[in-house]
Amino acid sequence: MSAKVITVTSGKGGVGKTTTVANLAVALALTGDRVVCIDGDIGLRNLDVILGLENRIVYDLVDVVEGRCRLRQAMIRDKKLSNLFLIPAAQTRDKNAVSPSDMVRVCDELRPDFDWVLIDSPAGIERGFRYAIAPADQAIIVTNPEVSAVRDADRVIGLLEAEEKGSPSLIINRLDVNMVRRNEMLSAEDVVDLLAIRLIGIVPEDDRVLIASNRGRPVVLDEAAVTARVFQNIARRLKGEDVPFIDLGNRGLWSRLFSGRR
């Protein structure tokens, strides 16, 4: 067995990369796969708090790269899922502490023991982006249905094509169906037409994402949330299943009242 390394990146900041990595990691682990996620955002560590693991950190990615600890010592096991691990970013260092070849080495060491290595890329297209994509077998682009986010996504897709990373997959995050219905937001179809890459997920705008981050318990564990099913379906698509997209269109008052049962 050898892990598949997937880097989640976006160009523009704040579109939902960390949220995506946390939820996909948990969703994949819930299927029984062995998953490790790496926080690549050195200096702006976040994945630990989203996963609720911030109190367990002893060593981080930079400690591994600089030889202060073994890789195993920097891997934090999830509280509930024994097959899910996090390698946290260093908080008091910057992106120059890691190189693309460091990331390739770390991932090569992880590959034999895992099914998935998920890398949370920092925003931008500079050094952090470069080391985050270096070991990737596949990239996932996260964008929002919004002009500047889509434009930056397109730029990153171009860079990935130039790096011969193949065509990345697309997750459209924070889609507000009501705004799309009023023609005041780009639809998922619009974004897919513009970017012309394979769509693997449409994540709705959902208050529960913030609530989940308050608790340090990713929304995919919130059984009442549609968004939980959305992330579970993306995980299944990553595993090669052909899963139909959930119709987010009927989220009127009625279905919101009954959202717990959907």
Place this chain on the structure above:
Amino acid sequence: MGFFRRDKKSAQSARERLQLVLIHDRTDLTPAELDVLKNELIAVIARHIHIDPDAVRIELEHEGREQRLVADIPLRNAEKRR
């Protein structure tokens, strides 16, 4: 949908603006540079064959993520030899 004409909805503006921006980002050509290129192309072709410059259509089109420059240049018949 209203009975009165309204401003274009913002999603349509976003779509149209992105279409243009992405073409120019991908080709690294500004609209102004593209105009210069078109005019030079027309001038070169007109030096060799008889064309109506106003009938020429040169556009950037895209298919998936591939851009291409498509030229439609109607040729005039050579009625008279000089």
